[in-house]
Amino acid sequence: DAGITQSPRHKVTETGTPVTLRCHQTENHRYMYWYRQDPGHGLRLIHYSYGVKDTDKGEVSDGYSVSRSKTEDFLLTLESATSSQTSVYFCAIRGGHTYEQYFGPGTRLTVT
C-alpha cells in the first residue's frame, strides 16, 4: 500500500458529539481526499486538499470540515455527529504524475 493510515479504525459515538478522523501519509503526496461509502451510493467525495491549508468541498460536504496543517496529515471533523453520518470513511492520496488514487484502510463510524 501507499503508506496511508487512518485512525481510529472503528468508532462509536453519540449524536451531537464532535468527531475527528485522521489520515496520515508518509510519501509527501500533494493531493488528499476524504470519501464516505454507503450501501447503494458507492464512494462519495466529502472534501479534498491540494496542499497545506488548501482544501475544497466535494459532493457531500455538508456537516463536515477538514484541515491540513501538515503535508502528511488530513483531518476530517464532524462538528456535531448525526445518525446519517454513520458510514465507512476512506482517505485517499493521488499518485504522482497521473490521477490514480490509493486508499487507506478506512474508518467505520457509527453514530447512535
Place this chain on the structure above:
Amino acid sequence: GQQVMQIPQYQHVQEGEDFTTYCNSSTTLSNIQWYKQRPGGHPVFLIQLVKSGEVKKQKRLTFQFGEAKKNSSLHITATQTTDVGTYFCAGNSGNTPLVFGKGTRLSVIA
C-alpha cells in the same frame, strides 16, 4: 455536475463464466480508472485509460474506453473465486476530482 453511471449493480456468475460491467458518463472524460474492492477491504487501483478507443489487458481482465470517451467497460474472462468483490469505475474531466460510479458487486459461485 458530472455523473458516472455503472451497470449492473450486482452480478452473480458461476465460476468459469465471463463477466462484464459497464460505465457511462454524462460528460466527456479526460480519463477513466477502474478499482476493485474486496469484501471488507478498501478500493484498490487497477488501471487507467486515457485515449479514445483504448483497450488494455491485465491477464483475464480487459478494459475498454469508448471512442467518445464517455463510456468504458471491464470484462473478466473465465471468472475465478478470487475475482469476487465490487468493481468501480471513476472518471474526471480536466482537473476536476474523480467521480466514482456506484460499483458492480460480483459474486462467483464455485
